[in-house]
Amino acid sequence: MEIFQDHVFLSRLHFAFTAMFHIIWPVLTIGLSIFLVYLEARWLMTRDLRYYHHARFWMKLFLLNFAVGVVSGIPMEFQFGTNWSAFSRAGGDIFGHLLGFEASMAFMLEAAFLGIMAFGWKRVSPGMHFFATCMVAFGGTLSAFWIMAANSWMQTPVGGEFVDGKFILQDTFAAIFNPDIFWGTTHMWFACLEISLFVIGGISAWYLLKRRHTEFFLYSFKAMVVVAIFITTIQVINGDGAGKSVFDNQPAKLAAIEAHWQTNPPGEGAAWNILAWPSKELQDNVWEIGIPYALSLITTHEPTGQVTGLLEYEPQDQPPLLVTFYSFRIMFFLGIAFVLLMLWSVWAWMKGWLSAERVAEQKWLLYSWMAAIPLSYIAMEAGWAVREVGRQPWVIQGLQRTAEGVSPLPAATVAGSLLGFVVIYAVLFVVFLVFAKGVISAGPDFSKYPDAPEK
Amino acid sequence: MEMINANLATIWLVLIGFFLLYYALSDGAGLGIGIITLFTGKRERKEEMMRAIETIWHGNQTWLVVLGGMLFGAFPLFYSIVLSALYIPFILMLFGFIFRGVAFEFHAEAKRKSIWVFSFGLGSLMATLGQGFALGGLLGGINVEAESFAGTPADWMNWYSFFAAMGVVFGYVMLGAGMLIARTTGEVQRRSFRTARLSAVLTLVFSAVVYIGTTMLHPEMAVKWRAWPPSLLYFFSLLTVAAFFMYFRSLEQNRQLAPLVWNWCILIFSFIGLSIGLYPGMIPSVDATSLTVSEVAASDTTLRFMLVVMAVLLPIILTYTTYSYWIFRGKTGGAGYDEH
Numbered sequence: 001m002e003i004f005q006d007h008v009f010l011s012r013l014h015f016a017f018t019a020m021f022h023i024i025w026p027v028l029t030i031g032l033s034i035f036l037v038y039l040e041a042r043w044l045m046t047r048d049l050r051y052y053h054h055a056r057f058w059m060k061l062f063l064l065n066f067a068v069g070v071v072s073g074i075p076m077e078f079q080f081g082t083n084w085s086a087f088s089r090a091g092g093d094i095f096g097h098l099l100g101f102e103a104s105m106a107f108m109l110e111a112a113f114l115g116i117m118a119f120g121w122k123r124v125s126p127g128m129h130f131f132a133t134c135m136v137a138f139g140g141t142l143s144a145f146w147i148m149a150a151n152s153w154m155q156t157p158v159g160g161e162f163v164d165g166k167f168i169l170q171d172t173f174a175a176i177f178n179p180d181i182f183w184g185t186t187h188m189w190f191a192c193l194e195i196s197l198f199v200i201g202g203i204s205a206w207y208l209l210k211r212r213h214t215e216f217f218l219y220s221f222k223a224m225v226v227v228a229i230f231i232t233t234i235q236v237i238n239g240d241g242a243g244k245s246v247f248d249n250q251p252a253k254l255a256a257i258e259a260h261w262q263t264n265p266p267g268e269g270a271a272w273n274i275l276a277w278p279s280k281e282l283q284d285n286v287w288e289i290g291i292p293y294a295l296s297l298i299t300t301h302e303p304t305g306q307v308t309g310l311l312e313y314e315p316q317d318q319p320p321l322l323v324t325f326y327s328f329r330i331m332f333f334l335g336i337a338f339v340l341l342m343l344w345s346v347w348a349w350m351k352g353w354l355s356a357e358r359v360a361e362q363k364w365l366l367y368s369w370m371a372a373i374p375l376s377y378i379a380m381e382a383g384w385a386v387r388e389v390g391r392q393p394w395v396i397q398g399l400q401r402t403a404e405g406v407s408p409l410p411a412a413t414v415a416g417s418l419l420g421f422v423v424i425y426a427v428l429f430v431v432f433l434v435f436a437k438g439v440i441s442a443g444p445d446f447s448k449y450p451d452a453p454e455k
Numbered sequence: 456m457e458m459i460n461a462n463l464a465t466i467w468l469v470l471i472g473f474f475l476l477y478y479a480l481s482d483g484a485g486l487g488i489g490i491i492t493l494f495t496g497k498r499e500r501k502e503e504m505m506r507a508i509e510t511i512w513h514g515n516q517t518w519l520v521v522l523g524g525m526l527f528g529a530f531p532l533f534y535s536i537v538l539s540a541l542y543i544p545f546i547l548m549l550f551g552f553i554f555r556g557v558a559f560e561f562h563a564e565a566k567r568k569s570i571w572v573f574s575f576g577l578g579s580l581m582a583t584l585g586q587g588f589a590l591g592g593l594l595g596g597i598n599v600e601a602e603s604f605a606g607t608p609a610d611w612m613n614w615y616s617f618f619a620a621m622g623v624v625f626g627y628v629m630l631g632a633g634m635l636i637a638r639t640t641g642e643v644q645r646r647s648f649r650t651a652r653l654s655a656v657l658t659l660v661f662s663a664v665v666y667i668g669t670t671m672l673h674p675e676m677a678v679k680w681r682a683w684p685p686s687l688l689y690f691f692s693l694l695t696v697a698a699f700f701m702y703f704r705s706l707e708q709n710r711q712l713a714p715l716v717w718n719w720c721i722l723i724f725s726f727i728g729l730s731i732g733l734y735p736g737m738i739p740s741v742d743a744t745s746l747t748v749s750e751v752a753a754s755d756t757t758l759r760f761m762l763v764v765m766a767v768l769l770p771i772i773l774t775y776t777t778y779s780y781w782i783f784r785g786k787t788g789g790a791g792y793d794e795h
Contacts, residue, residue, distance in 0.1 A: 067560035070513070071553040077523050081538025082545055088538075089602060092531020093753045097761050100524030103517070104765075108772055111517040112779045115510040123782050135775075160756075169753075172760045407539035413608045417546045424553055431557075435564040 010414040011083045011406045016388075017418065020381055021425045022076055025069030027380060030144055030189070031196020032062045033137035040130045049449075054220060057444035058200070061436060063118055068432050072425065077103070083414065087395050087405030093169045094159065095150050098176070102146035110139030126450065141189065148188055152180035154396050155387070156249050162399045179249050183242040184387075190235045191380050194338065197224045197231060198372040203440060205369035208359050213443060215356055221369075225349060228342040236335050240298075246390075247299040250397060251308040253390035256319040257328045258295055259285055263309040269293030270307040275329070278321040283311065319392045327385035334379035341368055463759060464752035467529040468737070470765065474522040476726055480630065480719050481515035484508070487631020489555060489579020490624065491650060492572065500643055501572045502562075503787070507638035509559060510783040514776060516552070528761055532602060532751035533737055540597045540604040541589045541611055548585025554578025580624075587623030591616025594669050594729075596739045599746060615668050622661035626722070628654040633715035638787050651706055651714055659699060662725065669729065673739055676732040691728035695721055 003009045036055055043051035077099055080088045088096070116124060116132035124132070153159075159175025160168050169175060201224030207217040246254045255261075259278040264270040272294030277286040296305040310318050344365060348354055353362050360366075391397055395405040459466065485508045492501040508515075527534040538545055555578030562571035592611030599605060632651035636644055670676045679686045698720040705713035736745030752758060 063560055064564065067557050071556035074516075074520060074552050074556075075549045077520060077527075078538060078545055078549060080527065081523075081534045082542050083539075085535040085539035085604065088527065088531055088535035092527060092535065093757050095527070096524065096531050096534065096753065097528030097757055100521070100526075100528040100761065101764065103520040103524035104768055104772065107520055108514070108517050109775070111514045112772075112775050114513060115779055116782060119510050120782060169756045172756060407542070408603060408605075409539065409542060409608060413542055417542070420546065420550060424550060428553070428557065431561060435561060438564060 004415065005411045007409055007411040007414050008403045008406050010411055010418060011409075012402065014083055014414055014418045014421070015079060018072070018075055018079060018421055018425075020384065021421075021429075022069070022072040023380070023384065024377060025065055025072060026140070026143070027192040027195045027377075028065050028199055029062070029069055030137075030140040030192040031194075032058060032065070032200070033133070033140050034193070035196065035200060036062060036133050037130075037137045040126075040133050044126060044130055050216065050219065052450055053216070053444050053446055053448065056448050059118070060439050061203075064432065064435055064439065066114065068428055072428070073107075075421070082417075083407050083409070084395075084405050085407040087400065090162075090165055090400050090405065091154070091157075091167050091396055093167050094153055094172075094175045098146050098150040098153070102143050102150075106139045106143035106146060108139075110136050110143065113139070121450070144189055144192065145185055148185040149176050149178075149181055151387075152184040153178050155184065155391060156180040157396050157399055165400075167396070167399070180245060183238070183245040187235070187238050187242045187383075190231060190238055191383065193227070194231050194235055195376040195380060197227045198338075198369065198376045200224050201228070202370045202373040205366040206440070207443070209363065209366045209370075211360050214359065216444065218354070218356055218359060221359075222349070222354060225342070225345045225354075228338075229346065232335075232338045232342045236339060239332070239335060244299060247307070250391065252310070252313050252317065253319055253324070253386075254299070255308060255310040255313075256321055256324040256390055257386060258307075259288065259310075259321060259325050260295060260307060261285065261309045261311050263312060264296065264304070264306060266306065267304055269297070269304045270295040270299075270309075272298060273325075276325065278310075278325055280315060280318065280321060283315065317393065319390050324386055324390045327382040327389065330382040331379045331386065334375055334382075338372065338376065338379075341372060344368070459762070460755070460759070463755055463762065464529075464749045466762065467525075467752065467758055468734075468748050471522065471526055471529065472726070472730060474518055474525060476723060478515070478518035478522055479726075480722060481518060482512065483627045483722075484630040484634040484715075485512040485515055486555070486579040486583045487627035487629065488634060489576050489631070490583060490628050491631050491635070491647075493576040493580060495646075498569055498572060501576075502568070503639060503643050504635060505559065505562070505572065505575060506787045507635060509787075511780060512559070513556075514779060516556070525761070529753055529758060530737065530748075530751045531753055532746070536597065536599055536602070536604050536738060536746075536751075537589075537593060540606060541592045542608050544585045544588035544592060544611060546585075548582045548589070551578045551581025551583070551585055555582060583624050583627050584620055587620030588612075588616050590623060591619030591665075594619060594665070594672075594733075594739060596672060596745075599738065599740060615665070615672070618661050618664045618668065622658060622665050625654045625657040625661060629658050630715070630718055630722075633718045637712050637715050640786055648706060648709070652703070655699070655702060655706075666725075666729070669732065673733065673736070673745070675736060675745070679732055687731050688728055691724045691731065694724040695728060698724055 036059060039051050039055040039058070042048070043055060080095070080099075113132040113135040117129065117136055120129055120132060153175055156179040157167065157175075158178050159172065160170045162168075201221055204217040204221035204224065207213055208221060243254070243257075246257070256278075259273050259276040260270060261278075261284055269292060271290035271292045273285070273288045273290045276288035276290070278284075279286050293303045295307055296303055299305065299307055310321075345354075348362060348365055353359065353365075393401050393403070395402040488504050488508055492504050495501050495504070523534075554574045558571045558575035558578060562568055562575070565571055588611055591613075595611065595613065595615045597604065597606065598610060629651060632647045632654060635647040636651065639647070670680060679688050698717050702714060702717035702721060705717055733739060733745075735747040735749070737748045737751050738746040740746065
């Protein structure tokens with residue numbers, strides 16, 4: 001295969017693979033740590049042991065997940081230099097210190113307090129332990145902010161000038177708070193919460209189905225149903241905002257997402273393609289199923305608002321179409337499905353089916369919650385594919401092409417490390433699943449009791 | 456204020472040096488302990504060694520992430536050229552970090568523990584070798600054209616970088632042994648005294664070779680040796696020798712913490728000495744046209760903003776890091792901390 005001898009393609013694959021693997025872990029870290037803060041706070045307030053045992057149980061999974069997140073995260077930071085040295089040179093003036101801030105403000109905070117959170121149950125007072133958990137959660141969210149700031153800047157690179165192939169920073173705050181950062185950060189942060197709530201709710205559903213510790217896990221299941229009411233809805237609304245931001249800032253990406261070719265003339269509305277088969281060779285869709293006026297309505301709130309089409313761009317400036325178009329649809333329809341699952345759960349609750357006696361009979365509802373675990377991760381990965389593939393052929397939107405950003409390396413070198421990552425990550429993934437299964441089948445340990453700290 | 460503005464790049468060089476030293480002193484000990492486990496027989500002893508750093512290795516490793524990020528921010532050109540030039544050593548290090556990093560958590564969950572004890576040792580060795588070859592590759596000189604790496608991926612493979620890698624391996628083993636002396640008791644501690652002596656001698660030999668080799672490779676450093684009045688190189692070299700002397704003395708006296716502290720002094724003095732020797736070169740080149748500190752630095756806007764942030768942040772980081780060390784101070788003991 002010729003593409004496997006192309007170091008640009010291999011470096012892209014390298015980045016896509018390591019990034020898509022890495023992002024699996026921090027999303028749960030971010031959401032689960034917030035849940036842990038809540039549980040510990042409730043425990044401190046009520047001294048109800050149920051919260052304490054919940055905190056201890058979920059923390060086991062948290063630590064397992066965190067470990068894989070850390071080891072797969074470190075290669076990300078170095079990869080910009082190893083595989084994307086020309087990009088690092090071009091964007092380093094802003095991009096580098098955002099990563100540096102992530103490491104020093106957020107990751108350092110997480111790392112230092114993680115030790116206290118994991119090993120300090122009997123070493124520090126409950127109040128101090130709670131503080132440590134708060135710092136881990138805060139570090140996680142702050143970390144997401146800086147990473148999204150860096151990534152948003154690649155989508156909407158402002159705050160300086162691009163001179164001789166190098167970005168020279170002039171206004172730091174303009175670059176950090178670039179047009180994309182609000183939607184980028186919030187959409188990702190809610191995705192973290194949504195995935196985490198399905199992980200917690202889905203695992204709880206498994207116990208409910210098995211009739212194990214029903215009272216105990218009914219608490220976490222119902223708590224997640226309540227959270228889902230807000231998060232699944234907010235995420236759909238937020239996604240709408242994020243889409244408008246793409247419309248404003250990256251029209252070529254929006255056109256690729258919607259397989260929209262012709263800019264609609266004044267007085268005519270642009271149709272929204274539910275499904276289509278866009279083709280770069282034809283510079284048109286092979287077929288399409290669309291809703292008239294809908295695209296204009298969604299993006300501009302007017303039936304005939306103008307939406308730029310792909311034909312305004314030279315073919316070499318158009319993003320890859322199939323990946324962008326279908327990834328978006330996977331994310332979008334899953335997002336809607338999660339809202340429906342939430343409605344179904346609320347309805348079942350109102351019917352009184354979620355009582356301790358009857359909940360195990362709600363097989364399909366509980367199965368759906370379990371299925372939502374992998375599906376929510378898939379929705380998130382698809383969302384990232386839209387965001388990153390949709391930005392192509394640019395690595396820094398409009399300033400540097402992806403092909404110009406790679407390191408001058410022989411293809412074999414890149415292929416070698418890619419192969420190494422694939423093998424190691426595959427093993428990690430399997431080992432993680434085995435241990436996570438072990439933790440879940442062992443269940444919570446009710447023999448653990450909070451003691452006064454040893455002095 | 457004006458002094459700061461005029462010397463932004465140099466100030467950042469000092470800060471980067473601080474991050475690098477902090478990382479090497481703290482995580483170096485952790486990696487060294489990992490290497491020691493590979494040459495230790497009983498699993499119980501290996502596990503006792505792992506427990507000695509169980510609560511701190513992660514925070515220590517994070518200094519490398521900070522170093523990487525800050526280097527990228529303050530010296531983007533350095534980051535871009537050096538990481539792509541030393542691709543293989545860095546990938547080796549990253550793979551090593553993966554094996555080392557998951558070892559602790561998976562060890563806690565596993566039924567067959569010996570795999571993860573080995574993963575800890577192997578990962579530590581890989582990461583250390585990666586760092587050692589990267590150091591050797593950098594000091595040996597990098598082929599740069601038009602602000603981009605212009606060599607081949609195997610340029611770093613030579614005798615010089617082999618000696619540098621061995622120096623780093625034994626240097627980390629020495630640090631690890633010092634940490635074990637401070638954190639453990641009994642059999643493990645007794646053996647660590649022996650390990651410390653042996654690795655210190657080997658470190659001395661290999662680093663002397665690297666020191667001499669660096670001077671021969673880079674005429675700008677040789678000039679400093681010959682300059683009159685004598686340059687600070689002499690001062691720090693003498694301090695390094697003195698610290699070695701004190702180190703061996705503290706081992707003879709069976710001191711608990713002193714070997715580790717003198718070990719830190721050795722590394723700090725020799726690192727400063729080497730930096731003075733190469734300054735203002737930051738990417739030593741193969742043909743004596745090294746890229747200087749200011750050539751590889753980011754714009755003043757970036758450096759200034761980062762400096763303001765660091766001025767606030769660094770004291771906070773050092774405070775909570777010290778606190779987290781303090782909580783788990785003293786000897787580790789046989790049982791370890793509360794299981795999680």
